[in-house]
Amino acid sequence: MxxxxxxxxxxxxxxxxxxxxxxxxxxxxxxxxxxxxxxxxxxxxxxxxxxxxxxxxxxxxxxxxxxxxxxxxxxxxxxxxxxxxxxxxxxxxxxxxxxxxxxxxxxxxxxxxxxxxxxxxxxxxxxxxxxxxxxxxxxxxxxxxxxxxxxxxxxxxxxxxxxxxxxxxxxxxxxxxxxxxxxxxxxxxxxxxxxxxxxxxxxxxxxxxxxxxxxxxxxxxxxxxxxxxxxxxxxxxxxxxxxxxxxxxxxxxxxxxxxxxxxxxxxxxxxxxxxxxxxxxxxxxxxxxxxxxxxxxxxxxxxxxxxxxxxxxxxxxxxxxxxxxxxxxxxxxxxxxxxxxxxxxxxxxxxxxxxxxxxxxxxxxxxxxxxxxxxxxxxxxxxFWMLAVTFIATLSLGIEQGIGVGVALSIAVHIYRSMQPHVAVLGKIPGTDQFRNVDRFTDALETSGTLTVRFDGQLYFANLSYFQRQLNELVEARIPGLERIIINAEGISYIDSSAMHELHNFITNQQAKGIDVLFSGLIGPVRDAFRKNGLFTLVGQHNFYLNVKDAVEAPQTDADGRSANELALQTNLA
Amino acid sequence: MxxxxxxxxxxxxxxxxxxxxxxxxxxxxxxxxxxxxxxxxxxxxxxxxxxxxxxxxxxxxxxxxxxxxxxxxxxxxxxxxxxxxxxxxxxxxxxxxxxxxxxxxxxxxxxxxxxxxxxxxxxxxxxxxxxxxxxxxxxxxxxxxxxxxxxxxxxxxxxxxxxxxxxxxxxxxxxxxxxxxxxxxxxxxxxxxxxxxxxxxxxxxxxxxxxxxxxxxxxxxxxxxxxxxxxxxxxxxxxxxxxxxxxxxxxxxxxxxxxxxxxxxxxxxxxxxxxxxxxxxxxxxxxxxxxxxxxxxxxxxxxxxxxxxxxxxxxxxxxxxxxxxxxxxxxxxxxxxxxxxxxxxxxxxxxxxxxxxxxxxxxxxxxxxxxxxxxxxxxxxxxFWMLAVTFIATLSLGIEQGIGVGVALSIAVHIYRSMQPHVAVLGKIPGTDQFRNVDRFTDALETSGTLTVRFDGQLYFANLSYFQRQLNELVEARIPGLERIIINAEGISYIDSSAMHELHNFITNQQAKGIDVLFSGLIGPVRDAFRKNGLFTLVGQHNFYLNVKDAVEAPQTDADGRSANELALQTNLA
Incomplete structure (x- = not known):
C-alpha cells in the first residue's frame, strides 16, 4: 500500500x-x-x-x-x-x-x-x-x-x-x-x-x-x-x-x-x-x-x-x-x-x-x-414503474422520502423476483447433444423415465418453498414411470444452509420412492457447499456429472458404476 | 375454480x-x-x-x-x-x-x-x-x-x-x-x-x-x-x-x-x-x-x-x-x-x-x-451469525425487534452477497469439450487471444459496477493480444434494464477496440431481454452460441460467417 x-x-x-x-x-x-x-x-x-x-x-x-x-x-x-x-x-x-x-x-x-x-x-x-x-x-x-x-x-x-x-x-x-x-x-x-x-x-x-x-x-x-x-x-x-x-x-x-x-x-x-x-x-x-x-x-x-x-x-x-x-x-x-x-x-x-x-x-x-x-x-x-413510482413519490412525499421509496421498492422487487426464479424442464434437441427448455424448443424431447430440470438462480431461504413446489409438481406429473431426476445446476449460483436442508429432505424422499437424484454442472462454490453438508455422500459421488448429456447417458446407478464418470469425480474435488 | x-x-x-x-x-x-x-x-x-x-x-x-x-x-x-x-x-x-x-x-x-x-x-x-x-x-x-x-x-x-x-x-x-x-x-x-x-x-x-x-x-x-x-x-x-x-x-x-x-x-x-x-x-x-x-x-x-x-x-x-x-x-x-x-x-x-x-x-x-x-x-x-445475531437481538432488544433485526439482516446479507457474485475465467480441460474455472482446474487451459468468462448470478443494478470492474480488470490483463471475449451466460438468471444499459456500453467499447464480444448459453428470459434491447443486432446474431465450445471454435467474425451457427440462430428465436 x-x-x-x-x-x-x-x-x-x-x-x-x-x-x-x-x-x-x-x-x-x-x-x-x-x-x-x-x-x-x-x-x-x-x-x-x-x-x-x-x-x-x-x-x-x-x-x-x-x-x-x-x-x-x-x-x-x-x-x-x-x-x-x-x-x-x-x-x-x-x-x-x-x-x-x-x-x-x-x-x-x-x-x-x-x-x-x-x-x-x-x-x-x-x-x-x-x-x-x-x-x-x-x-x-x-x-x-x-x-x-x-x-x-x-x-x-x-x-x-x-x-x-x-x-x-x-x-x-x-x-x-x-x-x-x-x-x-x-x-x-x-x-x-x-x-x-x-x-x-x-x-x-x-x-x-x-x-x-x-x-x-x-x-x-x-x-x-x-x-x-x-x-x-x-x-x-x-x-x-x-x-x-x-x-x-x-x-x-x-x-x-x-x-x-x-x-x-x-x-x-x-x-x-x-x-x-x-x-x-x-x-x-x-x-x-x-x-x-x-x-x-x-x-x-x-x-x-x-x-x-x-x-x-x-x-x-x-x-x-x-x-x-x-x-x-x-x-x-x-x-x-x-x-x-x-x-x-x-x-x-x-x-x-x-x-x-x-x-x-x-x-x-x-x-x-x-x-x-x-x-x-x-x-x-x-x-418503468420503478421510475414512475420514484418520480411520483419524490414529488408528492418529498425529496428524501422519494429516494427512500425508490431504493426500498427496487430492493423489494429484486427480492420478489428472486423468490420465483425461472425453472425449465429440459429435453434433447434431436441430432445434437443439447438439452433445452421444452417450452421454448418445440422439437426438444424429454428422455423417458427421466425428469431433467434446470433452476435458474440462487437457491436460498426466500425461494426454497417455490423450488420445492415446482419440483414436486413436476415429479408428481411424471409418476408412475419416473426413475431419475436430473437437476441441471449450472444456473444455481449460490445455495444457503436453509436450501441445503430442504435439498437433503427432497433427495431422501425421492430415494425412498426409488427415484435417483442426479446433478449436473454444479459450479465450484456450490460444490463446496455440497461437500460441507455431506450431499456428495448422500447422493453418491458417481451421480454428479459435468453436463446434462453425460447425466442422461449415464447407466442406471449401481454400486460400482463410477468408472463412467471419472472426470466428474475429479470435478467434485476441484 | x-x-x-x-x-x-x-x-x-x-x-x-x-x-x-x-x-x-x-x-x-x-x-x-x-x-x-x-x-x-x-x-x-x-x-x-x-x-x-x-x-x-x-x-x-x-x-x-x-x-x-x-x-x-x-x-x-x-x-x-x-x-x-x-x-x-x-x-x-x-x-x-x-x-x-x-x-x-x-x-x-x-x-x-x-x-x-x-x-x-x-x-x-x-x-x-x-x-x-x-x-x-x-x-x-x-x-x-x-x-x-x-x-x-x-x-x-x-x-x-x-x-x-x-x-x-x-x-x-x-x-x-x-x-x-x-x-x-x-x-x-x-x-x-x-x-x-x-x-x-x-x-x-x-x-x-x-x-x-x-x-x-x-x-x-x-x-x-x-x-x-x-x-x-x-x-x-x-x-x-x-x-x-x-x-x-x-x-x-x-x-x-x-x-x-x-x-x-x-x-x-x-x-x-x-x-x-x-x-x-x-x-x-x-x-x-x-x-x-x-x-x-x-x-x-x-x-x-x-x-x-x-x-x-x-x-x-x-x-x-x-x-x-x-x-x-x-x-x-x-x-x-x-x-x-x-x-x-x-x-x-x-x-x-x-x-x-x-x-x-x-x-x-x-x-x-x-x-x-x-x-x-x-x-x-x-x-450461524445470522442465527446468533437474531438470538441476541431477541433477548436484548425484544421479541418483535429481534425478528425484525433477523429479517432485515438476512435480506441485507442476501443483497450484499448478490452484489459480488462469483466470476470465473474458463479454460478447456485437455482431451474434453469441457470449459471450467482455471482457478479450480489446474489443467484447464485458456484459449490464446480469447477471454472466456462466466458470471454466476443475476446481473442487476446492485452488482453492475462489480461486473464491470471484474470484466475490465480481466480484459486489461490480456491486452495486447486479446481478440475476443466470450461471456458464458448460462449462470446469468436475470438481467435488468440498468445492466442492459451497461452491457451495451461494454460491448460498444470493446468493439471500438477491435475486440469481438460473443455470448454462449443465454437462457430464455435473458434472450428475451437481449432481443427487446436490441443486443442481438449490436452483437450480431451469429455471435451467440449454445455453449462455450461452439463459441471458442467459431471462426473469426465475418459478414457471412453465420452458417456455422444455425442452431444458435434458431435458439435466439426460441
Whole structure:
C-alpha cells in the first residue's frame, strides 16, 4: 500500500508534464469563471446568502485536488445537493435565519464525516443500491421541484414556500397579477442568453454573460427602483476559519439529510468521474478513495462556512473540454474565486436574483429525462414503474422520502423476483447433444423415465418453498414411470444452509420412492457447499456429472458404476 | 375454480368414510383433553385470565375445520403467539386490567383481518422471508424468555416484570429467600409428571395428569393456606358473543404486534401443516387458503373473547398420532371444551398456577435448539451469525425487534452477497469439450487471444459496477493480444434494464477496440431481454452460441460467417 494511493496528488505532482500546464490553466480559469454565477445561484437555491456558494469553492476544491483520484472532476455546489440542503435544513430552521446558515454548515461537517467514514470502511459499494430507474425518476422530479422553486425569483413575486409542485403552480396562477414584468423580462433574457451561448459554442461562458447583462441592465436602466430584486451587499474578503458549533439534537435531526446527501452526492460525483475517466485512461477512479476525498472536502468546507459540495456534471464536462489534465486546474479555479472574494464582490451588488434563477433553471431542466421513461416503457415494464413510482413519490412525499421509496421498492422487487426464479424442464434437441427448455424448443424431447430440470438462480431461504413446489409438481406429473431426476445446476449460483436442508429432505424422499437424484454442472462454490453438508455422500459421488448429456447417458446407478464418470469425480474435488 | 377450494370441508365432508370416524373421535377427545390445561396455561402466559384460553378453542377450531386445507392441524393458543401478545399488548396496557383484556381481543380481530387479507391477495409467500437461521435463533430466544417468565409462578414469588433475561434471573437470585417451597415442589412434581408421562408413552396426557395431581394436592393438603397461588374462580358458561370495541389509536399502536403475530403464527402453522401432510398425501396444503382459514378463525376468536390462535406443533402431532383423518377431530375437541365450559369450570378453582407454569416450561424448553447452531457453525458460518445475531437481538432488544433485526439482516446479507457474485475465467480441460474455472482446474487451459468468462448470478443494478470492474480488470490483463471475449451466460438468471444499459456500453467499447464480444448459453428470459434491447443486432446474431465450445471454435467474425451457427440462430428465436 503506497502513500500515493491515499494522496493521489503525489502521483501527478511528481510526474507533472510541462505540456499539461496550458490545459490546466485554461480549464481552471474557465471553470472559475463559471463558478462565480453558479456558486451564488446554487447557494440561493440552498436557502443561503450567495457568498457562501463562493466560500464553498475555495478550500474544498483544493482538498479534492490533493486527495481525489479523478483529474478532471470539478467539485463544488450542485443543484441536487443544494435542494436537499434547502429541504433538509428547512425542516428544522427558517430559511434566511442565522440558525439555518449554522445548520447548513454543520450539515457539511456531517456529510464530510459520513463520506470519509464510508470511504475508510470501504462501504462505497452502498451507492450501487441506487438503480438507474430510481435515479432517473428521482432526478427528473428533483429537477422539476428545483426549477419551480426558482419561479418566484423569475416572476418577482412571493410564492407559497413549498416542495409540492401543485402548490407552487397554484400559487403562481393565483398571484399572476402581481408579476414584476421587469424581473420576468430580465430572467427570460438571461435564460435566452445562456441557452443561446451554449448553442453557438460550449466555450462561451453563458452564465457569466447573463450575469454581466443583468448587472448592466440594473445599473444602467435603474431597475432596482422598478422592484427588481437584487443580491445586495456581498461581504468581501475570505471566509474566516471557524469551527462550527452544534448540539446533539441538531445532529440527530440532520442525520437523514446528511445520509441522503452523502450517498446522492457521491453517486453523482462517481458517475461523472467514471464517465470522464473513460476518455483519459492515464489514471483510475477509485470509489472508496473518492469518498475519502469528497469527505475531506466537505470537512474543509465546514471550516470555511460552506455548505455540502460534490462533483458536478456540467462544470466537470467544461473542465475536461477546456483541457484540464490534473487537479491543478481545480486549484487555479479556487484561486480565481479567492481573488474574486478579495476584490470583486462589490461588483455583484446589483446582480438581479432573476439572473441567478435563470442560471439554475437552465441547469436543471436539462436533467428531466423523458426519453429514459419512454425507453423503459418499451423494454422493461417493471423498471418503468420503478421510475414512475420514484418520480411520483419524490414529488408528492418529498425529496428524501422519494429516494427512500425508490431504493426500498427496487430492493423489494429484486427480492420478489428472486423468490420465483425461472425453472425449465429440459429435453434433447434431436441430432445434437443439447438439452433445452421444452417450452421454448418445440422439437426438444424429454428422455423417458427421466425428469431433467434446470433452476435458474440462487437457491436460498426466500425461494426454497417455490423450488420445492415446482419440483414436486413436476415429479408428481411424471409418476408412475419416473426413475431419475436430473437437476441441471449450472444456473444455481449460490445455495444457503436453509436450501441445503430442504435439498437433503427432497433427495431422501425421492430415494425412498426409488427415484435417483442426479446433478449436473454444479459450479465450484456450490460444490463446496455440497461437500460441507455431506450431499456428495448422500447422493453418491458417481451421480454428479459435468453436463446434462453425460447425466442422461449415464447407466442406471449401481454400486460400482463410477468408472463412467471419472472426470466428474475429479470435478467434485476441484 | 371450485367452491370446495375455498371451503375444503366440502371435500372431506362429501366423501367422509365411516372408517375415519373412530380415529377422528379418539383424536378429537385426546386433543380436547390436552387443550384444557394448555389453553389455560397459554392464556396465563399471554397475561389473560385462564378462561380466555378455553374460549379460544371453541368457535375458532370449528371455523378452521371448515376452511382449513390441513386435516390434522390442531389450532389454538400456542406459546410464541401468547408471548407476542403479552409483550405487544403489555407495552400499551397493564397486564391484568380490563383494558389489557380488551386489547388482546382487538389484537385477535386485527390478526384475523391481516391474515385473511394476506390470503385473499395471495401474499402468503411473504412468510418465506423468514429464513431457517433467523427462525431458529428467534425461537430459541423466545423459548428462553417464555420459560423464565414462568419462573415467578414456579417459585411462588413476585419477580421483576421484564422480558430481559438477566433482569429476571437477577431478581430471582435476590428474592430467593422468599421462595414458597410448597409451590416450587408442586411445580417441579408437575414438570416431572409431564416429562415422565411423555417418556413412558405419548398416549398419556401428561399435562392433564399434572393438573389433576395439582388440584388434588391443593384440596387434600390444604396448600392454599400455605401460600400456594391458585387459579381461583373460573367463570362458567359459554363466552357471550360481543363485537370488540376499539379506537383507531389502539389499532395503530397494535399494528406492529398484529403483523408479527400474523406472520410468525402463520409460519409455525404452515410448517407443521406441511410436515404432517407428508405422511398422508390424500390432500394438499394450500398456503394462501391456510391464511384465509387462520384469518377467519382469529376473526371468530375476537367474537368469543379469545386472543390470537394458530396451528401448534405439539397438539397437531398428537392429533395425527391419535388417528385424526379430517377436521371433524377438531370439531370434537371444540365440543369437549364447550362441555367443559358449561359444566366443569368449578373443578379448576383449586388448580395451582405452578402447574400451569410447569405445562408451559416443558413445552417451550424443547424449542431451544442448540444443535442447529452447532451445525451451522460447521457448515455455513454466515448463517450461524445470522442465527446468533437474531438470538441476541431477541433477548436484548425484544421479541418483535429481534425478528425484525433477523429479517432485515438476512435480506441485507442476501443483497450484499448478490452484489459480488462469483466470476470465473474458463479454460478447456485437455482431451474434453469441457470449459471450467482455471482457478479450480489446474489443467484447464485458456484459449490464446480469447477471454472466456462466466458470471454466476443475476446481473442487476446492485452488482453492475462489480461486473464491470471484474470484466475490465480481466480484459486489461490480456491486452495486447486479446481478440475476443466470450461471456458464458448460462449462470446469468436475470438481467435488468440498468445492466442492459451497461452491457451495451461494454460491448460498444470493446468493439471500438477491435475486440469481438460473443455470448454462449443465454437462457430464455435473458434472450428475451437481449432481443427487446436490441443486443442481438449490436452483437450480431451469429455471435451467440449454445455453449462455450461452439463459441471458442467459431471462426473469426465475418459478414457471412453465420452458417456455422444455425442452431444458435434458431435458439435466439426460441
Amino acid at each position: 503506497q502513500l500515493s494511493n491515499y494522496v493521489p496528488v503525489l502521483n501527478w505532482g511528481k510526474n507533472y508534464k510541462k505540456s499539461w500546464l496550458k490545459g490546466d490553466i485554461s480549464a481552471g480559469l474557465t471553470v472559475g469563471v463559471m463558478l462565480i454565477p453558479q456558486g451564488m445561484a446554487y447557494a440561493m437555491l440552498a436557502g443561503l446568502p450567495p457568498i457562501h456558494g463562493l466560500y464553498a469553492v475555495t478550500l474544498p476544491l483544493m482538498i479534492y485536488a490533493i486527495l481525489g483520484t479523478s483529474r478532471q472532476l470539478a467539485v463544488g455546489p450542485v443543484a441536487m445537493v443544494s435542494l436537499l440542503t434547502a429541504s433538509g435544513v428547512g425542516a428544522i430552521a427558517e430559511i434566511g435565519t442565522e440558525a439555518f446558515l449554522g445548520l447548513a454548515i454543520v450539515l457539511s461537517l456531517m456529510v464530510g464525516v459520513i463520506q470519509f467514514a464510508l470511504g475508510l470502511f470501504r462501504l462505497g459499494f452502498l451507492v450501487n443500491l441506487l438503480s438507474h430507474p430510481v435515479v432517473s425518476g428521482f432526478t427528473s422530479a428533483a429537477a422539476l421541484i428545483i426549477g419551480l422553486s426558482q419561479l418566484k425569483h423569475l416572476l418577482g413575486i412571493d410564492l407559497a414556500r413549498s416542495h409540492h409542485v401543485h402548490e407552487i403552480v397554484l400559487s403562481a396562477v393565483e398571484r399572476f397579477g402581481e408579476v414584476n414584468w421587469y424581473t420576468l423580462a430580465i430572467g427570460l433574457l438571461g435564460i435566452g442568453l445562456i441557452i443561446g451561448a451554449k448553442k453557438i459554442s460550449k466555450a462561451i461562458p453563458g452564465p457569466l454573460l447573463a450575469v454581466t447583462f443583468g448587472i448592466l441592465a440594473v445599473v444602467m436602466i435603474g431597475l432596482e427602483s422598478q422592484g427588481v430584486k437584487i443580491v445586495g451587499t456581498v461581504p468581501d474578503g475570505l471566509p474566516s476559519l471557524v469551527l462550527p458549533t452544534f448540539t446533539w439534537e441538531q445532529v440527530q435531526a440532520l442525520i437523514p439529510t446528511a445520509l441522503t446527501i452523502s450517498l446522492v452526492g457521491f453517486m453523482e460525483s462517481i458517475a461523472v468521474a467514471k464517465a470522464v475517466q473513460k476518455r483519459h485512461r492515464d489514471y483510475e477512479v477509485v470509489p472508496n478513495q473518492e469518498l475519502i476525498a469528497l469527505g475531506a472536502a466537505n470537512l474543509a468546507g465546514a471550516l470555511v462556512q460552506a455548505y455540502p459540495v460534490t462533483g458536478g456534471f456540467s462544470r466537470t464536462a467544461v473542465n475536461d473540454q477546456a483541457g484540464a489534465k490534473t487537479g491543478l486546474a481545480s486549484i487555479i479555479s479556487a484561486l480565481l474565486i479567492v481573488l474574486t472574494l478579495l476584490f470583486l464582490t462589490p461588483l455583484f451588488y446589483s446582480l438581479p436574483k432573476a439572473i441567478l434563477a435563470s442560471v439554475i433553471m437552465v441547469a436543471v431542466f436539462g436533467l428531466i429525462d423523458i426519453k429514459e421513461a419512454r425507453h423503459l416503457w418499451k423494454v422493461d415494464r417493471s423498471d | 371450485q367452491l370446495s377450494n375455498y371451503v375444503p370441508v366440502l371435500n372431506w365432508g362429501k366423501n367422509y368414510k365411516k372408517s375415519w370416524l373412530k380415529g377422528d373421535i379418539s383424536a378429537g377427545l385426546t386433543v380436547g383433553v390436552m387443550l384444557i390445561p394448555q389453553g389455560m396455561a397459554y392464556a396465563m402466559l399471554a397475561g389473560l385470565p385462564p378462561i380466555h384460553g378455553l374460549y379460544a378453542v371453541t368457535l375458532p377450531l370449528m371455523i378452521y375445520a371448515i376452511l382449513g386445507t390441513s386435516r390434522q392441524l390442531a389450532v389454538g393458543p400456542v406459546a410464541m403467539v401468547s408471548l407476542l401478545t403479552a409483550s405487544g399488548v403489555g407495552a400499551i396496557a397493564e397486564i391484568g386490567t380490563e383494558a389489557f383484556l380488551g386489547l388482546a381481543i382487538v389484537l385477535s380481530l386485527m390478526v384475523g383481518v391481516i391474515q385473511f387479507a394476506l390470503g385473499l391477495f395471495r401474499l402468503g409467500f411473504l412468510v418465506n422471508l423468514l429464513s431457517h437461521p433467523v427462525v431458529s435463533g428467534f425461537t430459541s430466544a423466545a423459548a428462553l424468555i417464555i420459560g423464565l417468565s414462568q419462573l415467578k409462578h414456579l417459585l411462588g414469588i413476585d419477580l421483576a416484570r421484564s422480558h430481559h433475561v438477566h433482569e429476571i434471573v437477577l431478581s430471582a437470585v435476590e428474592r430467593f429467600g422468599e421462595v414458597n417451597w410448597y409451590t416450587l415442589a408442586i411445580g417441579l412434581l408437575g414438570i416431572g409428571l409431564i416429562i415422565g408421562a411423555k417418556k413412558i408413552s405419548k398416549a398419556i396426557p401428561g399435562p392433564l395428569l399434572a393438573v389433576t395431581f395439582g388440584i388434588l394436592a391443593v384440596v387434600m393438603i390444604g396448600l392454599e393456606s400455605q401460600g400456594v397461588k391458585i387459579v381461583g374462580t373460573v367463570p362458567d358458561g359459554l363466552p357471550s358473543l360481543v363485537l370488540p370495541t376499539f379506537t383507531w389509536e389502539q389499532v395503530q399502536a397494535l399494528i406492529p404486534t398484529a403483523l408479527t403475530i400474523s406472520l410468525v403464527g402463520f409460519m409455525e402453522s404452515i410448517a407443521v401443516a406441511k410436515a404432517v401432510q407428508k405422511r398422508h398425501r390424500d390432500y394438499e396444503v394450500v398456503p394462501n387458503q391456510e391464511l384465509i382459514a387462520l384469518g377467519a378463525a382469529n376473526l371468530a376468536g375476537a367474537l368469543v373473547q379469545a386472543y390470537p390462535v394458530t396451528g401448534g406443533f405439539s397438539r397437531t402431532a398428537v392429533n395425527d398420532q391419535a388417528g385424526a383423518k379430517t377436521g371433524l377431530a377438531s370439531i370434537i375437541s371444540a365440543l369437549l371444551i364447550v362441555l367443559t365450559l358449561l359444566f366443569l369450570t368449578p373443578l379448576f378453582y383449586s388448580l395451582p398456577k405452578a402447574i400451569l407454569a410447569s405445562v408451559i416450561m416443558v413445552a417451550v424448553f424443547g424449542l431451544i435448539d442448540i444443535k442447529e447452531a452447532r451445525h451451522l457453525w460447521k457448515v455455513d458460518r454466515s448463517d
